[in-house]
Amino acid sequence: MRNKKILIVDDEESIVFVLKKLLEDEFIIDTANNGQTAISLIDNNRYFVIFLDIRIPKINGMEVLSFAKKLTHPSNVIIMTAQNTMINAIDAMKKGAYDYITKPFEVDEIVGIINKIKKEEFSKDNLEIKNEDFIDSLLIGKSKTMQEIFKTIGKLSHNNLTVLILGESGTGKELVARAIHINSIRSEKPFVVVNTPSVPAELLESELFGHEKGSFTGANERRDGKFVQANGGTIFLDEIGDMPLDLQGKLLRVIQEKEVERVGSGKPIKVDVRIIAATNKDLRLMIKESKFREDLFYRLNVIEITLPPLRERKSDIPILANFFIKKLAKELNLPEKQLHESTLAFLQSYNFPGNIRELENAIRRVMIMSAGSVLMPEDFYEIINLNGPAIKNISEKIKSDTNTFEDIIRHKIKNYLEKIKNIGLNDVYKTIIETTEKILIEEILVISRNNQIKASKLLGINRNTLRKKIKEYNITQKNSDK
Numbered sequence: 485m486r487n488k489k490i491l492i493v494d495d496e497e498s499i500v501f502v503l504k505k506l507l508e509d510e511f512i513i514d515t516a517n518n519g520q521t522a523i524s525l526i527d528n529n530r531y532f533v534i535f536l537d538i539r540i541p542k543i544n545g546m547e548v549l550s551f552a553k554k555l556t557h558p559s560n561v562i563i564m565t566a567q568n569t570m571i572n573a574i575d576a577m578k579k580g581a582y583d584y585i586t587k588p589f590e591v592d593e594i595v596g597i598i599n600k601i602k603k604e605e606f607s608k609d610n611l612e613i614k615n616e617d618f619i620d621s622l623l624i625g626k627s628k629t630m631q632e633i634f635k636t637i638g639k640l641s642h643n644n645l646t647v648l649i650l651g652e653s654g655t656g657k658e659l660v661a662r663a664i665h666i667n668s669i670r671s672e673k674p675f676v677v678v679n680t681p682s683v684p685a686e687l688l689e690s691e692l693f694g695h696e697k698g699s700f701t702g703a704n705e706r707r708d709g710k711f712v713q714a715n716g717g718t719i720f721l722d723e724i725g726d727m728p729l730d731l732q733g734k735l736l737r738v739i740q741e742k743e744v745e746r747v748g749s750g751k752p753i754k755v756d757v758r759i760i761a762a763t764n765k766d767l768r769l770m771i772k773e774s775k776f777r778e779d780l781f782y783r784l785n786v787i788e789i790t791l792p793p794l795r796e797r798k799s800d801i802p803i804l805a806n807f808f809i810k811k812l813a814k815e816l817n818l819p820e821k822q823l824h825e826s827t828l829a830f831l832q833s834y835n836f837p838g839n840i841r842e843l844e845n846a847i848r849r850v851m852i853m854s855a856g857s858v859l860m861p862e863d864f865y866e867i868i869n870l871n872g873p874a875i876k877n878i879s880e881k882i883k884s885d886t887n888t889f890e891d892i893i894r895h896k897i898k899n900y901l902e903k904i905k906n907i908g909l910n911d912v913y914k915t916i917i918e919t920t921e922k923i924l925i926e927e928i929l930v931i932s933r934n935n936q937i938k939a940s941k942l943l944g945i946n947r948n949t950l951r952k953k954i955k956e957y958n959i960t961q962k963n964s965d966k
């Protein structure tokens with residue numbers, strides 16, 4: 485578990501050396517011999533513990549301490565002083581240091597402090613995990629319209645009424661559907677999603693209702709459909725506006741009879757399923773154009789929830805933005821960042837055609853790309869563009885927002901280069917490429933449980949090449965059964 489980081493800040497080389505030797509088996513160690521380097525490292529990394537000398541060049545230790553404690557993820561700072569000067573110690577503790585030690589120190593003293601911090605962090609982590617489960621399905625919104633929607637969700641918890649959720653893309657329709665399920669008496673039963681447009685039209689009926697063996701080419705086995713899978717729980721029919729007309733008729737019958745028939749069967753099966761449907765299309769218009777069945781519409785539209793576009797509830801932007809910063813910091817293992825006041829104003833001046841999803845994606849990119857701990861409007865300029873042409877195809881931009889892998893790598897490399905630029909290494913290319921290759925191979929071996937044939941297939945390289953690399957990098961094949 486060598487993923488936690490420790491920073492040692494001291495201009496006395498012998499101290500740095502001793503601490504490093506003591507801790508480097510268990511932690512990743514960074515070092516700084518002056519306050520300025522320390523601050524830039526702290527700004528760009530998340531340190532579990534910082535050992536900090538008070539009297540260091542450039543910026544003094546107390547200032548480094550204040551800086552470290554101001555972050556949303558403050559590290560545990562241990563102050564090191566040369567002589568036992570009480571004033572420094574008291575001052576340090578007041579400023580939020582975790583502990584202080586006087587030099588020279590005993591090895592046991594350091595081990596004791598680290599163990600104590602580990603214990604405390606462990607209980608903190610456990611608390612956080614519980615919150616995280618909750619956060620996944622958490623709906624945020626202070627605005628009046630969102631508050632009304634929360635009340636409706638509450639009222640729906642005691643009955644099985646069919647719900648139709650309307651709203652533009654990215655307004656949170658799926659999240660609301662999940663919230664209805666989780667808050668209902670069916671919450672222990674399955675929540676099954678059918679994303680209509682993602683299933684080829686000719687397979688949709690079987691996807692929904694199941695099929696008998698041999699009922700069509702490719703039906704090699706009898707299969708239950710999503711309605712049967714959702715029995716006792718909730719089925720979420722997403723993008724219902726994309727459902728072909730003939731299936732609309734079949735769906736209507738299922739709702740009326742509360743039973744489904746597998747394709748090729750003719751035998752009805754009773755199902756008890758709550759239906760929640762959603763669309764960003766204008767179903768009423770589609771009815772006029774004979775593209776959606778009116779009778780099905782009224783069956784689905786027992787309770788209608790219309791989610792407002794984000795531009796109509798801009799007062800929610802600050803809490804949403806802060807919520808995403810917290811959520812994404814955890815997800816991406818990055819430090820939490822602050823939003824400058826002017827950034828909040830900037831975000832609120834934008835119309836977010838891609839709604840909450842666009843806001844979330846913008847924050848994800850900024851978290852990865854920006855170096856500072858406070859997010860400024862400029863950080864968003866390339867991502868959201870108030871009047872530029874970007875807005876026109878913004879939804880495509882959001883949909884193709886899968887280049888985060890590239891962003892993550894770029895972020896890591898930038899950080900690394902920043903760190904080493906003063907040291908003047910000359911084998912950066914080799915280090916980065918080889919380290920990446922080594923890690924990739926190690927991780928693939930874990931996934932493929934040390935099966936080299938499988939691993940080489942996954943990598944798309946020849947097995948002998950893989951063997952050679954394993955040898956070259958001295959990769960020990962760990963037990964992957966964890």
Ligand SMILES: Nc1ncnc2c1ncn2[C@@H]1O[C@H](COP(=O)(O)OP(=O)(O)OP(=O)(O)O)[C@@H](O)[C@H]1O
Binds near residue numbers: 624
């Ligand atoms: N009120 C909210 N609070 C927090 N997060 C939200 C909220 N609404 C939406 N989100 C988040 O925004 C993203 C988009 O939401 P969701 O997928 O539910 O939208 P949608 O309306 O189904 O969009 P689409 O029509 O494109 O499928 C998700 O990551 C979701 O978690």
Ligand SMILES: [Mg+2]
Binds near residue numbers: 722
């Ligand atoms: Mg959706």
